[in-house]
Amino acid sequence: MPTTAELHPIAGCVPSRQADVIFIHGLDGDPFGTWKHDALFWPEALGLDHAQAGVWSLGYPAAKTEWNGSAMPLADRATNVLALLDAHGIGERPLVFVVHSMGGLLVKQMLRHALQYGDPAWQRISRATAGIVFLATPNSGSRIANWMTFFSLARASAAVKDLEHNDAGLRDLNLWFRNNVHQLGCRVLVFYEKLPMGQVVVVDEASSDPGIPNVVPIPLDENHATICKPASARALQYLKVKRFLEDLLPAPGAAAGTGALAPPPVAPTATYLCNVGGWKRNEINAVAWSPCSRYLAAASDDGTIRVWLPACKDLILTIHAHRGSVKSVCWSPGADALASCSTDGSAATWHFPDGRQIDRWEGADDWARSVAWAREGGFLACGYANGVVRVFYIADRRERWRLALHQGRVRSVAISPSGRMLASGATDATVKIVEPSTGTLIADIAVGALFAAGATDGAQVLCVAWAPSGAQLAVGTVSGHVSIIDTLTWRIVRSRKLCRDSILSIAWSPDSRSIACGSADRSVLQADVGRIDVCGTRGMLFGLLGTDSAGTRVAAHLGSVRSVDWSADGYAIASGSTDEVIRISTKTVLDNAELHAHQLQLRCAALSPDGRDLATGSIGRQVMLFRMHPPMHRWSLEGSSDVMESVSMGKGERVVEKRRQGLDEYIRCLAWSPDGKWLVVGGDDRTLRVLEADSGRVSHYALTDCHERSIHCVAWSPAGDRIASCSGSELVVWEVFNGVRQRRRAAGGDILAAAWAPAGDRIATVAEDGQLVLWTRLEPTTLGHCPDEVAVLSWSPDGKFVVGAGPGAHARVWDTAFGRMVAEIPVPGGVRTIAWDRAGARLALASDSGAVHIVATGTWRQAGEVASLPWTHRSLSLAFSSAPLTGADAVCAELAFSSVALA
Structure with a gap:
């Protein structure tokens, strides 16, 4: 048994490695015996299968005596191991943990420390974590009694009592991980044992289940000790972990270092339509307790029925029930089925707990309300x-x-x-x-x-x-x-x-x-x-x-x-x-x-100009940045606090100033600078913030209380030197690095959308009265009138046309030189986002139904329709790209991604 924490190199741990895989044992384990079968030491075998990765095994004091006393050593051990990993340069490359038993709890505590305490080195390790393999780890914390029985067979009573005392702490840690795994941006693979250890199955299916959507625990015909010792490279856990690593780790020969990995090569002529979607608004229309009072069903505007286990705040079932808003839900008397009805006119019944449809009745001429x-x-x-x-x-x-x-x-x-x-x-x-x-x-x-x-x-x-x-x-x-x-x-x-x-x-x-x-x-x-x-x-x-x-x-x-x-x-x-x-x-x-069905409640998102990163903003006062390939969470900015900082004023003079670090209210809009180095964020706190894309740090150029009302639209000039922001009927243009501002007010009410011309010489805006206005040197000229509400504006790459669209049934195109509307493009379901290809030959309009309509700009007629997002999601960011969003589904559980190759 080790007397201090030590990271043991197993295979490929050289400076040129492109990724790291770390095995972590649990209580009474050790860095070698825990993983070794008579015929196979699988950390070493995986190192041979993945030569581009360094494979390590962590050893730390985990004897029963370490768990005596009035407090668990878990938090201190997490701090100790984080420092050890940083000393070995872990966090500079994509990282995967393979953990057994309570070693999984140690990893969760490490990630929790990294997010909560803000140490840059720890955050680097958190951002680099691409995946975790849990072998017989009690993710739900609901079977602690089984742990007590198991430890009572092998441990002194003092150790058993100590674990019982910290039962609440374990449950809290597991709940934190479940609620924050989306923020961590890592994928999860879970195994549990089917055979007893002595007289008890230590970690059964219910205990192993992390409660994360689309993560299904895999049963193995092993007990608690043998589950982490595959007998051969043909064993199920070996094959699944091998495939898991293939999906997450860079291919041999790819550029090393986190953030430096390029997507898989594609043909130079390939064009992809990339769409990023967030859940539609999840307004709750109906709630219904099951007859046994154990489960709670909820019907939502996003077309889903969700079933909760309120006692532990677990979402246990999501049914994509209707194409329209689900207005009502109820239980069968035996709690083995649910009924629902929707604005699409249908009523349906669903089996519980598997969520499969039993019956559906159509034939209505109007909404079904109850x-x-x-x-x-x-x-x-x-x-x-x-x-x-x-x-x-x-x-x-x-x-x-x-x-x-x-x-x-x-x-x-x-x-x-x-x-x-x-x-x-x-x-x-x-x-x-x-x-x-x-x-x-x-x-x-x-x-x-x-x-x-x-x-x-x-x-x-x-x-x-x-x-x-x-x-x-x-x-x-x-x-x-x-x-x-x-x-x-x-x-x-x-x-x-x-x-x-x-x-x-x-x-x-x-x-x-x-x-x-x-x-x-x-x-x-x-x-x-x-x-x-x-x-x-x-x-x-x-x-x-x-x-x-x-x-x-x-x-x-x-x-x-x-x-x-x-x-x-x-x-x-x-x-x-x-x-x-x-x-x-x-x-x-x-x-x-x-x-909360959606912890993040995302309201806006934007792909970086090079397509490598995705920024998101939520009504939960949070901005997050994700790396698209390999998929990982890079940083988060949330909450707010005052910080004191020394600022240079020139001529050797420095002034100490107080500014706000973080976010005070809902995030409504964000935009990338053209060089991809900065993000501008606006929201309900009336403050415009410029963030460093690499770190998420708020720059000195945060403009506090710069508007009278919420900021609902921001746009960065093509040259990157100015930002346009809209709040109510006010349009403000800022010179980014000196704070000089010019204000104008639209005559037609609140400004709904704004966009810079490609040359940076004009700004297009549309207000509540439907007037489309071009601002040249901030002098307004009316271009035309739109009879429907416009939520998004976009210029053609050559600056000749402006397209405006919104929840109405048409997108409209204006010729900016002649000041007239030249086309009305029918789009059933309205338009959420707009994108142009680089040549300006194709226009993409993402509708609320999840489809994207492709328009040929030579004729302004629809040239095709692409099935993109599921109908439960709305488009937040749309772009033509030379590379697909490979592996993007692992970025964030609350986002949907689509990459469609175009001819």
Whole structure:
């Protein structure tokens, strides 16, 4: 057993090596015996298979005595090993770790230190890490009890108790890794054992699963000790790791050093259309607890259904369910299936937990807004925006009936606990009760009768919900009022204004005594039904209601709360909002949680001029830079702080100044300098920052509070000496390295897009009124008018034409010399990004559907269409390139990449 940490060279550890592979053992392991089978020492064999890489094995004190005491040595050991790796020059080349057992925890702690403590050498190691192979590592931290049993067979009781004491620390480390692996930019390969060690399988499938999308643990017929000792080069773990290294490491003969590796050679005449996409906005439309209260399903605007395990904040299933926004989701009574409906007019059912489709019903003429599953499981009900309600029987998979029940849009349907009645609420201010098997109308309840004449618009019904007892029905309206209907008499017996804005969703507590309301006023309110005002026999005008509060706020969001649901065990209320966040509010408050489908929430991205790097900005106050090949995370800038720095003023004078380092608010836009050395970033904090591309450091040229409002557009001049930024109706041009600025204001309202001419002598802008303006020496000249909203502008390479496009159905082309529109190009789904080829002969328009339309600029007619991104993603950066984005899928889990070879 080693007495100090030491890095042992195994094979190819020479200065000319092009990459590094480091094996790290776990507790009671050593740098050689852990990996050695009688017939094979596989670190050495892998070194022979990958001659361009240096293979090392780390040894460190890992005996049981190292784990005695009141604190784990893991954090200190991580610091020690990082310093050791830096001393050996690790981090200057692409790096892959192969780790066994708790050696994987050591690597996670090292990467965590590197990101959190900011040491440049440590960050270099983090950026260089291209992949990690986990062999029998407890990634989920959910099977610590198995570890206890295993160690109790081989260790003194003091060591066992110490590991039990640090159980929470291990879980926290594993959760950090799961939430930050996208930022690390490394790929992951996971193996777990199937055979017991003594009487226990130490790391089973559940414990090995890191919870990372598209990472599936691989089972091996080994135990905890033999899993890291393949018997031959034909063993599964050897072959998979060998292939893993082939995908990540540079080919023999490629340029050495991180950041210096060129993409694979391509034919000089090849042209690729490269598209980088981020998830579409993930506004939450519906949340639904499973009947067992263990799982939570969420329906989103990006067309997906996601299923969470809220207890440990794990996203366990993502279903790409519909082409349109998913408006509603619900569970089957047995929690073995989900139902959903969408703005594409379809309703569907999905098997849980594998997510495969069971059935789909089309044939609607309008949006599907709400779906409900009968408690006995026999049928589904679905409401549509054209006033129609449909019922589908599960057994024969057919539509039972459809009826136009409402004059307005159906916003909500609900089935009674007995399954004998179906309620629908609509914008015509009525609630209809029908018999599900026949569609026979039982009751027609006019909610508008409670409102004063002239205020009936506030009676539009947005949500209905049956009490679990079946005795009452709750109704929420546009005006923020809630009404309670008695299901024996079908009279409104209680009414009250609970929210300042529309009530978008209602859920009952399991005991039928309370309701939870989600509102457009961004709050979740819990109210005791007994405190809601009683209506008289003639009804009650809402204007006469009392003003004292009848409820308690249990959660607050940054956007409208579109959905709430109360767990069947009564312990938690889930709420989903347009702020893309799901909040779990519990009785004890201690277990309150937030769930984010996309941790980064990317809003903008840009490929560097040479295509080697990708910069991204998010509403999470973060800018990140990724190397495209080999795929790796280079740096991140997030948060903010004040720093003191000495600045040269010329003539030998220096002044100490205070400036802001980091980001204060959402990032809305970013752009590369033409030489690829700088990035300019703008956002909601009204500050323009210039970042060094190599390090992410904020330069002296940060312009604080340079605009009155959020900065939503930036563009770098072709010469690299000026930056144009837009905020509201204001256009500002900055001389980058001295801060001199010139301001102008557009006459047509807020500026929506701006672009420099290739010669740098003009700037094109378009404002809210649709006026396209050319600014020559910052003097405006109107070029034309666009009838649709324009979100992106682009000049042709020769500067003769400007193309403007946006969410409308056309892209429009203007001739800048003659001041007239020369073409309207139809683009279904609208345009997100625009790119020109170098010669200006082809124009690419990336649509919201994921397709890219190729236009021949000689005729301005479509010459082809390329299937590019999945429809769940929107284009953030589009470019013609001589090389594909090889291996880009490993850059970041929240981005999608496409490289299509063009003729």
